[in-house]
Amino acid sequence: MSPTDEQGYTETGQTRTRLPGGDPYGGAPRRTARSSSRSLVTVVGVVVLLIAAIAFANRGDGSSTKSASDKGDQPKAAPTAASGTKPVETRTAGIPSGFAHADQGAQSAAANYAVALVSADILKPFWRGEVVKQAFVADKQAGLTDKFNKAYSKKFLSSIGLDANGNAPAGHTYVSRTAPIGTKLTNYSDSTATVEVWCTGVFGTAGDDSTNPVTSDWFTMTLQLRWENGDWKVDSFSQKDGPAPVPGDDKASSADQMAKAVEEYGGFTYAR
Template sequence: MSPGDEHDSFGGVGGSGQTRTRLPEGNSGDVHGGPRRPARSSRSLITVVGVVVLLVAAIALANRGGTDPTDTAGPTADPPGKTAPTAATGVPPVTGKNGAIPTGYAHDAQGAQSAATNYAVALGSVEMFQDGPREGIVRATHDPAVADDLLKRLDTSYSAGFMTSIGLDANGAAPSGLTFVSRTVPVGAKVRDYTDTSATVEVWCTGLVGLAGAGSTKPVTSTWFTLTQKLTWVGGDWRITSSTQAEGPTPVNGDNRASVADEIAAAVEGYGGFTYAR
């Protein structure tokens, strides 16, 4: 993925007790993508995939930085000091969908957070590596005014050479016996700026990316990154106009034993994703 230059930077965020997880969605093709970065022998894969996700969101790693405006709360934001880190708050998750992507978010700061979080999952998913599904995801998550240009860039970025470099064929399929893993799992979200027509939301995520299975030379590794999405209210819903990502915040690794490739493949295929909402 070649870096584009239009999505702002996803500054570091923390889990501020503002994101909630609800509604398991089933076991297949969920929109969890694995974006980003460093990883020993599979570093090149992670790096490329990271750029892919950026492009996906229509941006470039080169454009990191930017100020961190004071957090602002929208009409339905939780009162300060009344939210525990894992407590469910706010209105229920959306019930509408555009394809596999949850849509129909509330026209307030809470709705913008829910949209940005679910869009981060979709844009980091395995489906982004397949032409048809990729177009559907981009059109469901982006402002129509930027979708066509973004798709052109993505079509160029997801070239046969790029696919080969990450171990996939030209159609985005993994070699026989291997499972391509690309999932984004939001950990927290917060609003940086909000108006009635626009919002800037940061989503702190962990991601999984790599090829799972016996003999894989690009094992599945975890990454941590923060996505910053600029959203606009258009067509009765929140849509992305630009976005960027930055590495971290990254916690210290625990003492968990690394699972064998087959265990990872079975987990990815057996555990479905979620719809996220404040």
């Protein structure tokens, strides 16, 4: 399997949508209440492992990110009206590219890169290399490839029920799908930008006897971007938990329903 400009990195049927700065969905997806404390402990353990792996991969880049609270002027949510900025029309290795050289282009880039960095592809050695090549600035690619490979080692993959190639056992489907809720631009110049992306997502292994059931998560990813060779690329990134809504009482879907949903519903291409 090889990447092409016309093929998504895990799913097909990608759809372009507008990415407003606020919450366009009229209510956030809710977590599923689970009666089994054992399942909850398992899910929490996997979340800790995933966050630790991302933190390890991003450690040692020598950069630091200031929060919005360190600045005198707090950024405000952007309006949801059409921006007039032309959205991206190309993809490389399944990831959108060719973002506008403007603050809105930086936000669009950050949202799309957040989706790629927390996708199931990052667990697969081949696609991991393609994600790094497309998403990061050239001078960070070699070092990050090595760090990602160490973070997503055979031992780590085994701990979440996957083989060395990031594949789930027969009869199971590994799920990792992220949906940006909104973006916040905290710093911008012609050559650099800092964007926070508030996300929700689903992850876990769908299967009748899975010990790592699919659950939801809320987190915020901060991406330091650099304008390089006519496009926005990631210089560094970090991730923290929340903000998360109060858990809801939705009835959990079956493993088969979750697996089919991932196969049948394509991901989004985000553009302001």
